[in-house]
Amino acid sequence: MTSSVREKIKRMEELISVGRVLGGMTQKYDVLGEDTASHEKDPNLTVDDMGEKAEIWQRLKSDLLPSIKVQATALLTSLDLHDLEKHPIPDLELTREVLSDLDQTLANTVCSTISFFVRSPLPDEKHDHRMKNFKAFRFSQLRLKIRALIRGSIRVLFESSRELLHLCILSLMTSSVSATWQEASDLREDIQMCIAHAGKSVHNTIHCYQKSDWAVIRDEWLIEVTSCNDLLEAIADVINRSNHRAIANRASDSTPTLANLTINSADEANLIVGTPNPQNRREASRELMLDGIRTTISLVKLTRIDVLIGEME
Incomplete structure (x- = not known):
């Protein structure tokens, strides 16, 4: 070696x-x-x-x-x-x-x-x-x-x-x-x-x-505000994507085709009992999601306002 x-x-x-x-x-x-x-x-x-x-x-x-x-x-x-x-x-x-x-x-x-x-x-x-x-x-x-x-x-x-x-x-x-x-x-x-x-x-x-107690609490709130801002951006992105999908779906569903104009027996049954079609179900789901998002946005904005008021005191 x-x-x-x-x-x-x-x-x-x-x-x-x-x-x-x-x-x-x-x-x-x-x-x-x-x-x-x-x-x-x-x-x-x-x-x-x-x-x-x-x-x-x-x-x-x-x-x-x-x-x-x-x-x-x-x-x-x-x-x-x-x-x-x-x-x-x-x-x-x-x-x-x-x-x-x-x-x-x-x-x-x-x-x-x-x-x-x-x-x-x-x-x-x-x-x-x-x-x-x-x-x-x-x-x-x-x-x-x-x-x-x-x-x-x-x-x-x-x-x-x-x-x-x-x-x-x-x-x-x-x-x-x-x-x-x-x-x-x-x-x-x-x-x-x-x-x-x-x-x-x-x-x-x-x-x-x-730091003072208030300064510590304020810093913690500012961290939460940053998280809120990130959440708002994410929510805005979800809304934008949802709107784009809805527009695309309406455009595709509005294009007349033979399949659109033909009512088969299953569709006829749905019309009789009042069952919503897929487009209506999508719209209902979208509105439900948007209601939840609007509530979340309101809560986030209230949190940001609380922090701003606290900083001015």
């Missing part, structure tokens, strides 16, 4: 090893669901009782969440994904170090989030109007955002990075790297997108928790 072959085998083993680390990290972290929260809610809590929670939030805001952003970006460097013009050659030793740091940060983030959201003292949502940022709905929102960050962007980042290492293994097994070049290029874009999205999620999580 030549030295070059031995080096190639060693490189493949190292790639496989780091890939296993990434595979293990993909399913490792999770922020518990709301049903795991303590049911011992204290209606008499005050902001002064939340000192420990305030310390946890301070650590999340100032240390753990920003570290996720920094360490995820460092993974881009260790995997050699900055230069778009060359096939990546990951620095596996550096990648191990980055993953080790990120593993510790994610574990601490999950632990802190669980302590913040699940463990006592917890506010009672019916009596927390004076709790400022420690209201029950703020806790729930923070948990959802951190969970989305870890189970969304970070998980996909690990999965894509693992696939990239797999392509590096394949490139070592073949004399031509062109077969894996396009896939590697696509994965590079996926990884860059995941890292950018993770950074944005970190920023939004920190920024959102520092």
Whole structure:
């Protein structure tokens, strides 16, 4: 066995090893669901009782969440994904170090989030109007955002990075790297997108928790308005297509043919008992659908008006 072959085998083993680390990290972290929260809610809590929670939030805001952003970006460097013009050659030793740091940060983030959201003292949502940022709905929102960050962007980042290492293994097994070049290029874009999205999620999580209650609620409404706008566009498209079909059907049905002018025994029976013909059934179905769409449009418009009024107050 030549030295070059031995080096190639060693490189493949190292790639496989780091890939296993990434595979293990993909399913490792999770922020518990709301049903795991303590049911011992204290209606008499005050902001002064939340000192420990305030310390946890301070650590999340100032240390753990920003570290996720920094360490995820460092993974881009260790995997050699900055230069778009060359096939990546990951620095596996550096990648191990980055993953080790990120593993510790994610574990601490999950632990802190669980302590913040699940463990006592917890506010009672019916009596927390004076709790400022420690209201029950703020806790729930923070948990959802951190969970989305870890189970969304970070998980996909690990999965894509693992696939990239797999392509590096394949490139070592073949004399031509062109077969894996396009896939590697696509994965590079996926990884860059995941890292950018993770950074944005970190920023939004920190920024959102520092907003006023009304600002948070308004932002949620604006998201709903965007969904409403998308729904209106979809409804308009359905109406347009329905109108085009109706016009086409009327045009085809109005063309006189021998078959149209001939009444057979079945049609005669239908005329006697008053059974609607296919054209009438289509028109009735269309009108029923349009009635439902008109109602939906009215509800969507009312939602948009509510948001606009809220923004002006």
